[in-house]
Amino acid sequence: MLYSTNPELQSRFIQPAPFSKFYLDIDSSTPGGIARYIGYKIVASYMENNEIDPSTLVSLPAETIFNNSQYKPVQQ
Secondary structure, rough: OOOOOHHHHHHOOOOOOOOOOOOOHHHHHOOOOHHHHHHHHHHHHHHOOOOOOOOHOOOOOOOHHOOOOOOOOOOO
């Protein structure tokens, strides 16, 4: 899903909603706008692992941030 250009994904994973729509039984237990949260965690990981100020960060391509973030989700 990360590389998809399907516009339907925006409403399912980015827009505010009571839950994210994976179309699975677990939907009601997933937070709405989950992609925003994951994006935030990727950027936070990038900032933590690279000495960079926010004004420089905003000029970087998203792919650079993603590839160099070293983001690893923690299963809880």
